[in-house]
Amino acid sequence: MTHRQHQEAADQTTPAQQGVQADARPNARKVFMRTYGCQMNVYDSERMNDVLGTEGFSATDSMEDADLVILNTCHIREKASEKVYSELGRIRKIKEERALAGKDMMVGVAGCVAQAEGDEISRRAPVVDLVFGPQSYHRLPELLAKASGGAKVVETEFDIDAKFEHLSERAARPVLKRPPAAFLTVQEGCDKFCTFCVVPYTRGAEVSRSVEQIVTEAKQMAASGVREITLLGQNVNAWHGLGANGETWGLGRLLRRLAEIDGLDRLRYTTSHPRDMADDLIEAHRDLAELMPYLHLPVQSGSDRILAAMNRKHTRDEYFRLVDRIREAAPDIALSCDFIVGFPGETDQDFQDTMDLIRRVEYGSAFSFKYSQRPGTPGATMSDQVPEDVKSARLLELQELIANQQTAFNASRQGMTCNVLIERKGRHAGQVVGKSPWLQPVAIDGSEDLIGTIQAVEITRIAANSLFGRLIAGHHDLIGSTADGHQGGGI
């Protein structure tokens, strides 16, 4: 994923090498999967692919060829969930064409729209055979069997523990080749109920996976070629689990444990809530070379009044103090954020407070959105909804400031040497692309056999959203070196 795709617009077909293998079995039933929304959906799609792989499916990136189409959906803003219905319109036509050729096609809607809207989806779009929420992916074979019997299937029960229990069984199966950077969900759901947000309703209550489950999965990922893991959770820094000795671990301790795994050279985590940033986690940024100097720490607004109305449960001053503590522990860290403009009741002054916060913090990058009224959330029925044109003007102003900060941050890397994990082929022949420690995409002239290695790279040129670099160590993998840009060390 590119830097910008980090939050939304993951919209993508799941790469064939993840889970179900493309063309591995030419006569196998084929699945086409499209993933919308956040990184957790990307992870979930991979896990669905794992399940479908054992059911004899192989992947296709052509919908026309698919016996099964799955849309893994996002409900976070109105635009995100409306995308699903326009896509279902297209799918209906393809399904009809296939039927004329005597071929079946089963259509499933998974993810957060499935959870939020349930049977409303197949009512509005009869092409849909199967609606299933994020907690039921381990039951996919059984749900598919039911649906192929002709029944419309809707499954929106919450049972996160059962999901992880069953999905963890992949550890016991033969290892498939994975991309060098991958996601691992450690925490799912949310108990915070920010007044704008659907996630507590679509992902359910906050649940942490056990240390043992996470370590087992991480080892298995490392054994299959993964060099960098991003731990995922809606409130990832609220993760807590029981260690073998019966003590409760926090995320800092988990990161220290994962850093010991052979072959796992880089760790990241997202998304963190400012209220759950424990000392131990901040210290991990100071102490762990494997923990990359990047932190996504959404604040949403810089106005105390709006923060209270959003139910974020902290003030702007508390956020400033937290940022200071983090920068003290890891001076080189790139901070990233999410902002919402036009939350109900937001005045010009409130908005200017947000702009002031951004100027004071100085971000490496950030995501920003116009407030979207989501059915069932308290914000949707608040008075003082902000007019669309005001939201648009504020978003533009905010995004200009963020773009300038991002450009300045990127420019500050010019001439530096840092480690880059090479992840994929570039757009041009003879070019590969990887990530800097600060999560910036870096394009380098080099051959494909560098993919999966970590290279020392000199940053030679800066573009709007990415960097260009030059290999300085030849084809030499820097495992175990300290030149990862951590705390400015080795740069």
Ligand code: SAH
């Ligand atoms: N757990 C994360 C946020 C997950 S949702 C946190 O607490 O920060 C990802 C982002 O989508 C949010 O940070 C917020 O900026 C945005 N978002 C969520 N609901 C929204 C809404 N109703 N309108 C606009 N943006 C929204």
Ligand code: SF4
């Ligand atoms: Fe949504 Fe708030 Fe939970 Fe984040 S913390 S997922 S914004 S309710």
Ligand code: F3S
């Ligand atoms: Fe979207 Fe669900 Fe993620 S609403 S942002 S896919 S948790």
